[in-house]
Amino acid sequence: MSRDARRLSLILLFAPFALWILLLIALPHLGILALSMREKVAPRVYEFGFGNYAEFITEPIYWNTLLRTGSMSLLVTFLALIIGFPIAYYIAKIAGKRARGALFLMCLIPLWVSDLIRAFGWILLLRESGVISRSLQWMGLTQSGIEFLYNDAAVIVGLVYTVILFMIVPLVSTLDGMGDDMIEAGYNLGGNSLTVLRRIIVPYAMPGIVAGCIVVFMMTAGSYLTPILLGGKNSSWFTEQIYNQFISRFNWEGGAAFGVLLLLFTSGVVWIGLRLSGQSLANTVARS
Amino acid sequence: GSAETLRLLTWGSYAPDALIEKFEEMYPDIEVEVTYSNNEEMIAKLRATGGAGFDLAQPSHDRIYAPQIEYEIYKPLDLTKINTGAMSKVHLDAVLENTTIDGEVYAVPHQWGTSGLMANTSLAPDVSGWGDLCDSQYAGKTSMRLRRTILLGTAFAMGEDPFAAYADLDAYQDLLDRVADELIECKANIKAYWQGGDDLSAMMLSGEIVASETWDSTAYKLYNENPDIVFIPPETGALTWIDTFVIPAKGQADDAAYKWINFVLDPENIKIMSASTGAIAAVPGGTELLPEDKRAAVSAAFSDEDIENLKFFANIPPGVEDMEGKTLEKIKAATGG
Amino acid sequence: MARSMTSPALLLGYRLYVGAFFVFLAAPLFAAGIFAFNDSLFPALPWQGFTLDWFFNDTEPKLGMFHDRRLLSGLYYSFVIALLVSLLSVFVGTTNAFLFVRREFPFKNALYIVMIVPLVIPGVILGISILVFASNIANAVWDAWEVEISLLRPGIVLVVLGQFSFIATITSLVITARLRKFDTSLEEAALNLGASRARVLFTITLPFLRPAMIAAGIVAFLVSFENFNTTLFLVGSESPLTITMYDRMAKIGSTPVLNAVSFFLMVGSGLLALLSVVAQRPGQPD
Amino acid sequence: MTDQTTAAFDLDCEGVTKNFGTFRAVDGVSFSIPTGTFFSILGPSGCGKTTLMRMIAGFEEPSAGDIRIKGKSVLSVPPNKRNVKMVFQHLALFPMMDVHDNIAYGLRCAGVPKAEIGARVADVLERVALPDLARRQIHQLSGGQKQRIAIARCMALNPDVLLLDEPLGALDLKLREAMKIELKLLQHQFDTTFVYITHDQSEALVMSDYVAVMNAGRFEQIGRPEELYHAPATAFVAGFVGDSNRWSGTARGTEGETVHIETETGLALGGSPRGTAPIAAGTAVEVFVRPEFITVTRATEPAPEAANHHDGTIDSVLFNGANSRVLVRPPAGGLIEADVTLTGGTSDLRAGDAVRLSWDAAQTMVFAA
Amino acid sequence: MTDQTTAAFDLDCEGVTKNFGTFRAVDGVSFSIPTGTFFSILGPSGCGKTTLMRMIAGFEEPSAGDIRIKGKSVLSVPPNKRNVKMVFQHLALFPMMDVHDNIAYGLRCAGVPKAEIGARVADVLERVALPDLARRQIHQLSGGQKQRIAIARCMALNPDVLLLDEPLGALDLKLREAMKIELKLLQHQFDTTFVYITHDQSEALVMSDYVAVMNAGRFEQIGRPEELYHAPATAFVAGFVGDSNRWSGTARGTEGETVHIETETGLALGGSPRGTAPIAAGTAVEVFVRPEFITVTRATEPAPEAANHHDGTIDSVLFNGANSRVLVRPPAGGLIEADVTLTGGTSDLRAGDAVRLSWDAAQTMVFAA
């Protein structure tokens, strides 16, 4: 290829990427950043300022909700890891070759339906007149119905359910890359199961663990339907606050500030996580 | 083909399929596309579009003035194209009064109803006022929608007149703070906040809750399923809303919109409409056009006294929406139990 | 095999755990699906008997999904949106793959990270940022020339762009991974055998990428089909199915017709997922 | 090195068998390895070598038979408690640890005190002649260095037996040649029993004190390399170990030590009967002659005294320095390979030359088929 | 085969040079390949072989020099227009096409009419002796079959020159041995010029008519295999082609044809000067002796007449059938390798035996360092 042709083709390949990132990601985000620094002083009168952020800082409801969202998201991430790791390990290392593909596909089953239907399913199961409560009554384990819905536990169950496959998939793919001989070498050199897990399997799977945790954390912190539909009267989620700002209060400026804050907060958590685990975005999320 | 589309932004059940089919039969060139929404979302959507994207919307009468001042999302109506004569005068006047800005009229009434209480009388015989939702004898068995209606109702129950307080926003803020304290305390008593009609119906029918704040229309539907479940106008007065018709600022099918407005004023169509919404058409004798069962439910619910005592939602001045929103957030976020 | 180290009792316990996990995965879907066949007005116990009314009945109150024009049009819009999103995402995913695998340019590594970022931005924020951005442009144009650019108002176009904004990352990653595995000597071999560059692209490189493009397309389709958070802010009057269903649930009341739709979607996505698996492995052991 | 009771044999297997479902991967294998021996197991792919080794290491349980290390049965000992260390085919070095930590891993597992670990790691690195690599990452090592680190990691634990599963398989040619000699030196140096698996006969022959030839789950022969090469017990061993010209044929009769054969290609040969099965006139036989025992003389020159003489023309000359070879086509057809020395001078054989091939009956190994 | 004007040389390179930035990968390489020759380029990894071949194929542009095919410069001809076909190291068969389509690909590109393609594919498959595989998928082929299909795919286009870049590198040992012979036969059969790249001297020696030894971007020597082996022009060639004992040392003086050397390890050797640089007393030299030219006799037995005699003890015996070798440690230290024949009898040499090594001065190649 001649130089010019190469340059032209580079430009042609670069254009879609640039348009996408610029028009749909960068400028819109700069847009909400700008919007978030607009204070409303009277109907249709705005001026530059950090009032929306000040509002966030001075109003405990908001930062409490953000902290709550963050800490519950961490909890969900942790649970997804604890629950998902053995499953991923089973799929990658223990199941037979055939079963492996089938199990992997089964893990993807929740993806077949939307968040909404998943939450709907949980509602049907968990509510006081739902399947679980009724079954317990029917078995005589309880007299009156039990409400499993509308509390933080329900939200956590629903969130773990929704995100767990995003934990399992990267774990399976990194564990897949680990030869059985690595584990056997761990035993052969005298390690017991715990040592092998702690010193070999987990360190080896670290990029997958981190990738899974990042994606899961971000998804959880950014989720909307599940906490709303399954959550109780005390549960507010930060995305719900954003929604409220935008929709119920027509307060785009405030909502934009909240959006920026959510983004900063979650990015900060991810950054700290990467720091602590000594990984980078490129060798974790990018690889899965 | 060349069919025009009427994009209708309205409440769930305000556009029953039967009626749409009938309308489309009558005007074969028009295709109706419905988006279900509620007051907040309607305004939010129109704000996002600068009044584009829809050709006809149905916010409640108190939600027109302030948004129009602030966002210019509606366009003035040409009353000559609307069969205002068929509308009941009280409602028309109320709406015109609330939605005339600089001499231009922005809305006409469609259906009205009330927000109040609902109770299963066999399980909760003593529900009469907003405050009863917080009565500890129904602990864990009541519900409400965490929206402005309950703020207003609670204010009335506390012996205040929130609409009067609109005049002095500082006073109103003070009132809101007290309402918030009340409702936060009440949280422990509540099973869950309902969101739309559905979850409320399910909880009520299954007996998971015995009393709730509600739209009357929801209660009427349930009365049909279980006659123990009745609408109860609170002793301080049921809050009355009128859902209206407005044309968004950049609507593109005004003619079709006017056709729809006039179409649903036809008594035959009102019957179909009211059967679906459970609300009462803003026409003279609107109650008569309710289906049998609903009419029974209404008369079971309302005494003449109650009718006297109806409280119309007052126009929301700019800024109030935001104050109320924040109060609601505060209640939601509080860990009450 | 790594299993040889565990005792049989432990292995059994492990298997039970895995089994329980899959029960957990299936439970809500099962619940959502099964009530589609309950002959009741509410998706709840008790079981009132089996019926297909929620699929096929054509009269209220048990209007079946195949006669519910709102659900059908939601299905239709979902389909159109998902199709557009997957075409667009696969196209951009493919150009991105070539860009990042084949080309050298300044800040390549940093830009690669930038490419991944949309995947981890909360959907709600993507939705509002695009909404605000598009509205601002449209409003500015309106203010300046009184011209209304309806494409920039909530509606199909914005929904497609909004979903595309993060789905393109998924397709890019899938197709890039495949292209990385491509042995460039295949292209050189084809050139060496006399093919022109265009011919090489269409007879060698793209056929090699095809399974990944199909799989990426299917994933994009599924993700688009089920997306809610981003769509919520961008939807106009043409609501896709998730929004329609949500409105139905939150604003009207759920009847088993929602379960019927759920069931229908599960079957559809299941078939599609199967298809993507088949597409991935037409006897190419690479 | 360790204070265990000394036993004559470091490793004993007795009737070890392994079934996978109905398939028998290892079939009644018995052998004993004296202390300090380099013992190879040589066999074609899929014959069960790895399976046997995995049973010794404890990763598979034998379906039958017993395995004893230093005289004690280890059947009930879990893999991490057996003092048998293993070098894996792909080495299985831990990529997330550096060289030092790879070697220290086993020591830590064994509870060696921290203070001692450093010294022991340094010591074993010294012994594999890589004293300066302790802090290198695994991916920074060359193939040969990795190899030695994998061995060092095991040797740091003073194993009774070191198992090596085709550890040279992944290396390139030149390195493989070099490592062959190096492995043997390392074994000398550590003076530990090595059990070495390979399907490459040259590796097995060059390095081992004893070689077991394995085929389809069974041991065909155990012996010193020279025995296997010069006195194979079965046709399989004769064919698998070393290069051979090979013919199928029929015995036509016996005369003293010599059996007369006619091959399917029509060559008449005199050979010496090998293996245990008796060979009489009419027995179907396999015949093997190694190329280096065939003398090539020009047709015009006198050929040496020998039981077998065949004329032919040279089809090709494969010059390969010291290991050059000619392919000769006898009138009966087929090709016979014979080693020759080519000096690059004018007297060298060329394609097309008429030659006579001669070899002894004693070098013509005949097995009943 | 084709109606091109016949030129004496199928391929000519003249001062071909390639710089990558400041690094010179190929440095002024010139050679001419006569029509119908099997020509190998042999050199260590990274010496620039692939780069040279890629320039011939047109995938890289030379920084200087000219490349002529059939006498015509091809510098300005794009790769898809050069009649030079290439077999890639990993073959680069198209996995999404079957065998037939792989072979037809080039024919289609050349615009051969549909009707003719079938016949030409069948013909070339016939010639590589795989007539029945047309409809096989690539992944269903064995390594050797793939190899032949890759060649067939090129040969279907009647190239002027076929380039092969280490095509045996990916095969396993046994198959590689077999393919060596087969490749040579295929070249005979197609009678096309083959340019074969390898870093394996045995491949180059066995197959080629001519071999070029390449080092660090330059050609060190071009010659017939025997020349390279027996008369290396440089120390590099002597060391790279064939096994050698190698010493560094200093010339102590010359006596007739013989130069006297003292090695760094203290051995006194008589050798024959090689290479172009003159060797006088005091010149630093490299000395090479091939193991097969060293005769090993027991210390108790008479040794042959020879210029060099060294006593020592056997350190190890590397039995490898016909290619067995002993490592002998002379008192001065170091190890000397010598080829021996081991029969498995009692007379065989064993480690520890005292032996005398003897070799001629003519076999002791001395190069100025």
Ligand SMILES: Nc1ncnc2c1ncn2[C@@H]1O[C@H](COP(=O)(O)OP(=O)(O)OP(=O)(O)O)[C@@H](O)[C@H]1O
């Ligand atoms: N877990 C298993 N289940 C079933 N069959 C097995 C299992 N492991 C090995 N086999 C079979 O047992 C036979 C012997 O396998 P093994 O790995 O021991 O061969 P090998 O001699 O090491 O071969 P290679 O030289 O190719 O490594 C093979 O046919 C293999 O397919």
Ligand SMILES: Nc1ncnc2c1ncn2[C@@H]1O[C@H](COP(=O)(O)OP(=O)(O)OP(=O)(O)O)[C@@H](O)[C@H]1O
């Ligand atoms: N595109 C390039 N840019 C920079 N350096 C290169 C490039 N291609 C090759 N080189 C360098 O040129 C030298 C010769 O490379 P080449 O691939 O020709 O070696 P080779 O002889 O084929 O080696 P091998 O036997 O390992 O294939 C190497 O040092 C290599 O790193």
Ligand SMILES: NCCCCNCCCN
């Ligand atoms: N606050 C005003 C409420 C208006 C309610 N309209 C309800 C329609 C319900 N189907």
Ligand SMILES: [Mg+2]
């Ligand atoms: Mg093996």
Ligand SMILES: [Mg+2]
């Ligand atoms: Mg190369």
